[in-house]
Amino acid sequence: MNRIPKAASTAHTCKKYKNEAEKMNALIYGAKIGGIDCQKCNNRGVIYLMQGDEVVFKKCECWKVRQSLLRIKRSGLEKLLRKYTFERYEDEEPFQKFIKQKALDFLKDKSECFFIGGQVGCGKSHICTAIVGELLKQGKEARYMQWRDDITRIKLNANTPEYSALVEPFKTVEVLYIDDLFKTEQGKSPTTADINIAFEIINHRYINSDLITVISCEKTMQELMEIDEGVASRIRELSDKYTICVNKDRNKNYRLKGVW
Template sequence: MDILEAVLKNTLNMESFSDLPPRLSDEESERMKADAFNDTEGNLNEDDGYSCSICKNRGIIMKVKQTRSGNWTNVACDCECMKIRHTIRMMQRSGLKNIIRDYTFSKFIATEDWQITLKEAAKTYSLEKKGWFFIGGQSGAGKTHLCTAICREFLLEGMPVKYMLWRDEAPKIKAAVNDAALYSAWMDPLKKVKVLYIDDLFKTGRGSEDSQKPTAADVNIAFEILNFRYNNPDLLTIISSECTVNDIINIDEAIGGRIFERAKAFSLKPDRSKNFRLKGVTEL
């Protein structure tokens, strides 16, 4: 015993066994384990650019819970940031790569008056967080960039954002129309999420007169989503479309009326000089 005490005194710098810390309870032991795990750094931010101070980019938080038998154990729980990361991944898969780094207001170059107007309106909306926001018309004018920049600001504040690329999501919903459970599973999140971004609304092809020609099913889906959100004004809705205001109204006046009553709306007339994707093209 004298040898053991001497070793402990030397190792722990204690005068006697009475100075040893008391044995930890099971709860205390599990909390120490949880704290040690929660203090470690993860690397999810390397994939999506989003940094979370709560889980330190692990995506998981360890919590201590007591079982029915009275024992204490650690349980792994998803961090709230995983919902945000899911939205970011959806937007990345749609072609919006590195949205946290690339689709910012500072990277939207505004030199023309119309660009300055759009940018300032988008920035104001991202700060005020009221009503809806709509940009329609000319392709390549930066509509998606600005709408995504708004979503980026909301995501960085921890707000739940759902991204709907119309041409990808609408066909899936239409295919599920005869399956009530699956249909609701697709529609309910779109109707009820705090922030919904519909990208390329009614992007379904062109008619003979070079106008968007959505089907009756497309119109029904859009009306169901937007009417629900119209009747719940605390829900924020962002819409980009190649359709102008007049196009939307001609497609369905009830949908157009709801959008343009709620939204800060901008409509760009067809003008290829506004298509930044064509800048630098040399005709020979």
């Protein structure tokens, strides 16, 4: 139960409402989220009541679901989470069984980092999203970093006051999902700026062992080492037994299933 400062009293000027709590319950509306339309709290997540002559509020029974949906919205993964789930991940092929088992073990182990690199279309983004979906369900705050888009935005703001506001959330959020690390336009090599920003983010997460990082990358760990050993070796150490490299083999591209 939380006390809130007594509002400037307008309650008794309005005869319809017996007290301020009743008035607030009737007049203050929150926002509908994820299709939840709660009549009990008018979508505020809290219900006001009087305690003596003080207005207090308690959490509504919809509070938990509402918070979880808000976390999903803030993560930037709202749409993908519906599609890329463990349930929808097929594991007929041995390499798919291996990937799925690693992902499940990673969650069970509460490990710090999951890295999957290699073949395009083999389900890297699918499995990473499924992992992050589970972590969100556990109540963790997550952020989705689409490497190519986000890094472009960050670089455009280099040497401006906005720079740290853009990078900081990726450094500090409880769960960071980097999709397609070091992906560039037309397969160009990552620039020094790309590498420096990756280092800033990864190194911060490397030092803070309570943070979780989930990474998908079209490069294998070996290729990543060639780009930058500082970044790659930190990821390698963090992800430890949850480092997966899918060898480049078009038969593993789900998008081409049945094509050959």
